[in-house]
Amino acid sequence: PEDVDWSFGALNYLVKDGKENIISSQVLGTNPRTAIGFNKDDSEIIMVTIDGRHKDYVGAKQTELAKIMIDLGAYNAVNMDGGGSTTMGVDFLRNANVTVVNIPSDGRERKIASGVGVFNNYPDSDKVDKIEIVASQNSIFNKTETNLELKLFNDYYIPIDVDQNNIDFIVSPADAGKVVNNVFIPEKSGKATITAIAGNAEGNIEINVLDNPVALELNTDSLTLGFNNKYELGQVLGIDKDGNSAYIPWKYIDYSYRNRVGTVENGVFISSDISNTGAVTLTFGDAVKHIQVKVGYRYKTLNQFETLDNLKLTLYPEESSGDISITKDFVKEGNNSLKLNYDFTKMTDQSIAFVEFGNDGEGIKLEDKPLAIGMWVYGDSKNHWLRTRINDAYGTQVKIDFEEEVNWTGWKWVEAKIPEGIAYPITLKNIYLAEINETRKDAGTIYIDNLRIMYEPKDKQLGLRDETTFEDEMKTSAITNYSEKLTVSQGKYKYEGTDDIIYFEGVISNGTMSASNTTMWNNIKSFMDYEDKILILAMNGDIDNINDEREIRVLKDILEKASQSNNVFVVYKGENESTVVENKVRYISYDDNFEIGTTSGKILYKN
Structure with missing residues (x-):
């Protein structure tokens, strides 16, 4: 027809005249989908892709896609070629370099015969016609802040850049706060309307400013860390007396510390270099939150290697050479250390020298819940793999690294961290030196001293003031006389x-x-x-x-x-x-x- 400017082929009507179309049950499978729709007055085009055939995204049925299109404002919509053909690309920089923004189910773009593209052929215009304001938080506490992102468009809805100095802000009511460098800083609780003005264009946003929080919440109440470790504490959530909540930037949180356990820097806790038990206390106004902290370990010596009692050497392959002995040649602590001579020159697929614990290699059952195993090792710089094997409560074997390579000469303290979530009690089976790289077929000697089991520090009475809490008026101790x-x-x-x-x-x-x-x-x-x-x-x-x-x-x-x-x-x-x-x-x-x-x-x- 002469009045057609452009057209495209589709497989089914999803939406007709604002209502879901009757779709054949033959095409109701859950798959990646592509759809195009128009609003009622044909002033907007709605283009949608839905990923599928993926571990995180299964796709959609055409009936589900129809509902989605209606929710997005489509008055009429059609289903396009989907499956592996479902692809959406965007030229973000407007330089003809298109970025695929969905996850094509073939793992790559499929070659297809046709597609639909939207191109800008409007005249250039730097005149601001529309302003959108997006706040990092629409609800904030008084005396904190929220960042304001401005999106400015011309009459053709093309994003344009404007010098921020040419944008004016009005806050209503006038005493509600101020905007500084695109950051709104409230000065009283209640609703605040922020209007951005550039020329004749303006946009506004309403911010809900909460009064003082009565409680603070974090993702963690306690930490157990090694020395000089870093832990991201996440965001601080404030809760007011009515249960309304908002995140409080770390710059507005005050800290105090009980015992020398570490410091907080911009939401990151950095543990100290001494073993201790203490706390970090966060405050904002009258709201108080404690984080119990344990740093370092409580050590229990398992074997000082003064004798060979309950130790034996096992080699792989069996025809390999090696031996263990007690020596005074190199000693870190006590009178003796364990000397391990190994010979990996006969390696086939791998070579391993196991120091087994127990008379028959049954291992040693460890008390309580250790966090790590540590020992002193005198290395020979031959880059072999130093590991340990433990069994959990169900007999499942777990291999843990001390070091991926013994790349040092002299004494070094090494630790093997017990995996989180392991089923206690655990049994220490052995420690071993291994090699799987055939270019490292060699022989050598390492020394081991003072094998220790590492536990979290003991609890202490810290004498902390009470935390503040949110008391919900809906919460009760018992529900009686209910309807x-x-x-x-x-x-x-x-x-x-x-x-x-x-x-x-x-x-x-x-x-x-x-x-x-x-x-x-x-x-x-x-x-x-x-x-x-x-x-x-x-x-x-x-x-x-x-x-x-x-x-x-x-x-x-x-x-x-x-x-x-x-x-x-x-x-x-x-x-x-x-x-x-x-x-x-x-x-x-x-x-x-x-x-x-x-x-x-x-x-x-x-x-």
Whole structure:
């Protein structure tokens, strides 16, 4: 037809006149998808790709894709060639170098016959027509700050650069705060509207300024570290008296220390060089948070190698040469050390010299929960591999490195860290020198002295002041005289009442709430359809266990939209009881069971 400017081929109508189109069941498979749609007045084009056939992304059915297109504002939409053909590229720098922004399921771009491209053929214009303001946080505490990112566009929605000195800011009310170098610094609690002006264009954003926090939260309450180690503490979450929360930049946090355990620099804890037990105390206003810290180790000597009792040498291959003996040639501590002569010149696939513990190599069962194994080693600079083997409580063998290469001459202290999460008690089977590189077929000698087992330092009474806590007005010690009640315990649910409490399960597996579990996701999305209800999402773990930040954001967006018309609770079994309110959504961990009910018109919960 003469009135067609451009056209493209598609496989199915997904959306027609604002409604889902009837799609044949023959094409409902879950796959990578490509779709194009237009809004009702054809003023916007919506282009979508959905990844699939990937360990983290399964794809979508065409029926699901239709719902997505409608949610994005499509009045009419079609399904394009998907599968391995699903590809989206963006020329970010506008220099004809296109970057693929999705994950093609073939592992690379597929050669295809046709595609759809959007190109800018509008005239150049440096006149600012639209301004968008994006805040690093839309809720902040008074006397802190939030960064403001400005996005400026011309009349054709093309991003343009503008000298920041040519942008003016107005804060309303006038005494709510000020903007300095694109940073908003509030001066009182309440709502603050920030307007950015460039020429005749302006944009604005509303910031919710919270009053003083009553409690501070971190991802960790305790640390056990070696000497001079660094640990990123993450973000500090402040919680006000009503349960509203916002992150507080580290520059506004005050620190104090109990005992010499280390220092905090911009959110990074750096442990000291002495063994000690103490604490770091964080404060902001009247809010107080302690981090218990243990630095270094408590040592227990396992073998000073004064005799060969309960030691024997095992060689691989068996025809290899080597021996162990007690010597005074080189001694670090005590009267003697262990001398290990090895000969790797007959190596085939590998050569190993094992120093076995126990009369028959059964090993030594270690007390309590050691964190590491350490010893002095006099090296010969022949770059062989120094390791140990331990067995966990179930007899599973674990190999741990002391050093990947013995690349030194003289005495050196070496440590093998016990892996986190191992099942105690553990048994030390042996220490050994190994080589797998055939270019290093040689013989030599190393000396070993004072084998020690390393435990965390003992607890101390630190005499710390009490931490401040958030006391939720909805939390109670018991729910009685209720008209409706839900109990969650060990994955089971007991519901009593009418229909004001709505609850669904959320399951995290291998770091994701699988998109293939459409029933679960449809249930969660249905939260947005309710009004004046108590909505419970019962999880099998903290949502921070989800690996993909985008997945967490999608989940939180759904919950926060639902919280505009409902009371929303996300609950899971944790090690301790805790409640955090974020954008009106309560995230609650319970230690035994969770109960929620309505009593005399009030919502109460017990965790």
